Amino acid sequence: MGRSSAQSSSAKKLSSSLVNCEEDYHGLTKYVPESISYGAERLKREVKKGYELVMYHALPEHLKDNEFILKHYRSEWPLRASLASIFTIHNETLNIWTHLVGFFVFMGLTIYTAMMMPPVGELPGMMHRLPSLQQLRWQTVTDELTNIVASEPRKAISRWPFFVFLSGAMFCLLSSSVCHLLYCHSERMARFLLQLDYIGIAYLIAASFYPPVYYTFLCNPALRNTYLTGITCLGLLTVAVSLMPKFQTHQFRPFRAILFASMGISGIIPCVHKLALHWGEPAAQTTFYLEVTMGCLYGLGAVIYATRVPERWKPGHFDIAGHSHQLFHILVVAGALTHYRAGLLYLKWRDEQGCDVI
Ligand SMILES: [Zn+2]
Numbered sequence: 001m002g003r004s005s006a007q008s009s010s011a012k013k014l015s016s017s018l019v020n021c022e023e024d025y026h027g028l029t030k031y032v033p034e035s036i037s038y039g040a041e042r043l044k045r046e047v048k049k050g051y052e053l054v055m056y057h058a059l060p061e062h063l064k065d066n067e068f069i070l071k072h073y074r075s076e077w078p079l080r081a082s083l084a085s086i087f088t089i090h091n092e093t094l095n096i097w098t099h100l101v102g103f104f105v106f107m108g109l110t111i112y113t114a115m116m117m118p119p120v121g122e123l124p125g126m127m128h129r130l131p132s133l134q135q136l137r138w139q140t141v142t143d144e145l146t147n148i149v150a151s152e153p154r155k156a157i158s159r160w161p162f163f164v165f166l167s168g169a170m171f172c173l174l175s176s177s178v179c180h181l182l183y184c185h186s187e188r189m190a191r192f193l194l195q196l197d198y199i200g201i202a203y204l205i206a207a208s209f210y211p212p213v214y215y216t217f218l219c220n221p222a223l224r225n226t227y228l229t230g231i232t233c234l235g236l237l238t239v240a241v242s243l244m245p246k247f248q249t250h251q252f253r254p255f256r257a258i259l260f261a262s263m264g265i266s267g268i269i270p271c272v273h274k275l276a277l278h279w280g281e282p283a284a285q286t287t288f289y290l291e292v293t294m295g296c297l298y299g300l301g302a303v304i305y306a307t308r309v310p311e312r313w314k315p316g317h318f319d320i321a322g323h324s325h326q327l328f329h330i331l332v333v334a335g336a337l338t339h340y341r342a343g344l345l346y347l348k349w350r351d352e353q354g355c356d357v358i
Contacts, residue, residue, distance in 0.1 A: 026231035051081045053090055065250050068311035074184035082185045094326045095180040102333035103173035109340060111167045115161055117347075122127065157350045162343050168207025169336045171198035174209045174328070195307035198242035198256070204332075205263045206235030207259050208294075208339055209270070212287065216274040219355040227270050238263055241317040257306035264298055267291070283349030290342035294335045301331035 004062060053072045056064065063075060072091040074082065087097055179193040209231040218223035241247055247256065271291055278284035305328040313317040318324075 010288075014133040051077050060187070062190055063184065066308060066311070066323075066325075068315040069306055069319050069323055070316035077184050079182070079185055082182050082346065085184075086181055087102050089320060091323070092180045092183070094321055095329060096177050098326055098329035098333065099173045099180070101175060102329075102336070103170055105333070106166060106169045106173060106336070106340075110163070110170065113162070113166070116249070138344060157218065157347070157354065158214070159347070161210035164210040165207045165339065165343060168204040169340075173202035173333070173336075192246070192329050194248045195243055198247070199239050201260055202238040202242060202263065204336070205260060206231050206239075208264075208336075209267060211339075211343040212267075212291065213270050215257035215350045216270065216278070216284070218350055223273075232268070233268065235261055254306050257302045261299065261302045264302075267295070270354060281349070283345055287342045287345050287349075290338055290345070294338040294342070297331045297338060298333035299337065301328045304328050304331070 054075045056070050059075050175196045179197040183190050213227040304324045308324045312324045
């Protein structure tokens with residue numbers, strides 16, 4: 001009996017724990033299928049997405065930048081997929097390539113210029129030591145450099161300001177291209193790359209002052225250093241402002257355009273000063289016209305960037321090709337190339353005339 005009572009008590013305990021288990025199970029089943037179905041749904045979405053392009057309205061808030069571009073967005077893609085997307089078509093493809101091609105053009109110009117130009121103080125006859133480079137088909141560049149060579153300078157002047165400009169152009173174009181390529185990866189990455197992009201723009205603008213200011217005021221070190229210090233400080237101030245998180249938001253687009261444009265517009269001061277000092281000097285006049293052309297190209301670029309024309313007029317029609325940012329990129333490259341040409345003229349001018357002060 002005792003044994004049977006013990007058995008009955010354990011059976012009761014077992015039955016009660018089974019009931020508890022069943023209750024727990026029912027309690028759990030209320031949630032488990034939900035979480036499983038949520039996970040499955042998410043996975044299905046991921047697989048289905050297969051890194052597909054999405055519409056503007058499906059973007060997370062940090063990727064929403066231009067509501068007039070409606071389709072073909074990459075959204076929160078893994079790094080590898082973002083990198084591979086350089087060879088696929090989406091609404092950033094031409095933004096990436098316009099500046100990547102520009103970067104390679106400037107890299108080629110930098111290498112070519114460095115190899116063709118004599119070191120400071122070297123005689124012009126030494127410049128033809130690289131015959132293979134003369135076979136390059138960049139006729140204009142070759143002619144320009146040959147002119148510099150042929151002009152028999154008294155003494156070759158410092159080249160570093162010209163290379164400061166070239167480094168600014170390369171940094172700006174490359175950082176912009178990388179920004180457009182990987183911006184879609186994550187919010188953290190987007191924030192970092194945008195900062196890099198704005199630093200690149202400020203660097204290019206400040207670096208663009210170096211050749212004109214240095215060579216124009218070659219014979220007046222006090223003026224030259226004042227201008228160079230001024231634009232360097234302005235560039236650093238712009239970089240500091242660019243690093244503020246608010247600066248990157250799309251509400252600040254016009255402010256960004258105004259800030260960079262006013263940095264560029266301040267170049268009018270040394271430009272007018274140059275004309276006042278060297279009126280009648282052909283090199284000063286030609287470089288002035290080239291600088292006006294460059295200013296117009298950059299200015300037009302800033303207006304297009306800020307107003308988002310033409311996609312504003314026909315949203316969705318310029319998603320892949322022809323939207324404002326691509327036009328802005330092309331104008332930036334054109335402006336920088338114009339400035340490169342002006343830089344060569346400055347070198348020719350100063351190599352010919354020199355300055356006893358240096
Ligand atoms: Zn850009």
